[in-house]
Amino acid sequence: MRLLCSNDDGIHAHGLDVLVRAATEIGEVTVVAPDREQSATSHSLTLHHPLRPVRRGERRFQVDGTPTDCVMLAVEVLMPERPDFVLSGINHGQNMGEDVLYSGTVAAAMEGLALGVPSIAVSFAGGDLRADIAKLDEQVEVLVPLLRHLTSLDAFPAHTLLNVNLPPLRADQVKGVRLTRLGRRVYSNSISPMRDPYGRQIYWIGGGEFSWSGAEDSDFQAIHDGYISVTPLHLDLTHRDMLDTADRWWRAP
Numbered sequence: 526m527r528l529l530c531s532n533d534d535g536i537h538a539h540g541l542d543v544l545v546r547a548a549t550e551i552g553e554v555t556v557v558a559p560d561r562e563q564s565a566t567s568h569s570l571t572l573h574h575p576l577r578p579v580r581r582g583e584r585r586f587q588v589d590g591t592p593t594d595c596v597m598l599a600v601e602v603l604m605p606e607r608p609d610f611v612l613s614g615i616n617h618g619q620n621m622g623e624d625v626l627y628s629g630t631v632a633a634a635m636e637g638l639a640l641g642v643p644s645i646a647v648s649f650a651g652g653d654l655r656a657d658i659a660k661l662d663e664q665v666e667v668l669v670p671l672l673r674h675l676t677s678l679d680a681f682p683a684h685t686l687l688n689v690n691l692p693p694l695r696a697d698q699v700k701g702v703r704l705t706r707l708g709r710r711v712y713s714n715s716i717s718p719m720r721d722p723y724g725r726q727i728y729w730i731g732g733g734e735f736s737w738s739g740a741e742d743s744d745f746q747a748i749h750d751g752y753i754s755v756t757p758l759h760l761d762l763t764h765r766d767m768l769d770t771a772d773r774w775w776r777a778p
């Protein structure tokens with residue numbers, strides 16, 4: 526089985542190493558990853574300058590582009606044969622609720638899906654990675670059986686990527702796996718006003734406080750309860766319920 530691994534934290538990120546360690550147990554791994562952090566770049570594509578892949582080892586490339594660029598180059602150009610799966614991550618931090626819309630980790634899996642390759646995004650819901658590094662390392666133990674299962678399904682769901690979040694626990698404390706839906710997350714105080722060295726007003730987006738809400742079967746609830754969360758996502762943003770009720774609100778002009 527040919528596995529393409531990418532991420533949005535960059536080719537030097539520890540989470541990518543952990544993913545590769547797990548993926549190597551189940552297939553032949555090719556890494557194509559950004560040369561620097563590209564978190565929150567979502568599904569952006571580089572159109573206005575060329576991309577330069579640099580070989581960093583056997584089946585290992587860094588690219589001066591986004592996660593989407595990496596997956597597109599890997600599938601279309603760099604890999605001699607198409608991968609059977611795209612694996613993205615392990616992101617340093619959770620990707621649940623609305624975060625999937627900002628995430629470069631999830632976008633790399635979306636690009637795999639857009640290219641017709643079954644794809645799985647993996648994120649580690651730890652906060653301070655320095656404190657949780659041992660727990661991140663131990664995720665290999667839970668990831669190998671999970672990836673082995675997901676990549677051997679008779680019918681991997683069509684037109685779907687799987688968004689996996691791992692709880693910030695030691696491997697032997699993880700309670701199991703739940704199939705979930707996206708919850709809602711709310712950031713507050715996440716824009717910090719400050720001054721640049723010349724006294725001009727600037728703003729820095731990031732940090733702040735974070736809260737969430739969600740049903741019993743939400744991704745946030747699963748992580749809160751100590752389970753691995755697996756959320757099936759698709760690219761079709763059409764609001765189907767709204768279409769079904771169109772006779773109540775839509776009047777053709």
Ligand SMILES: [Mg+2]
Pocket residue numbers: 533534563564565616617630
């Ligand atoms: Mg990231």
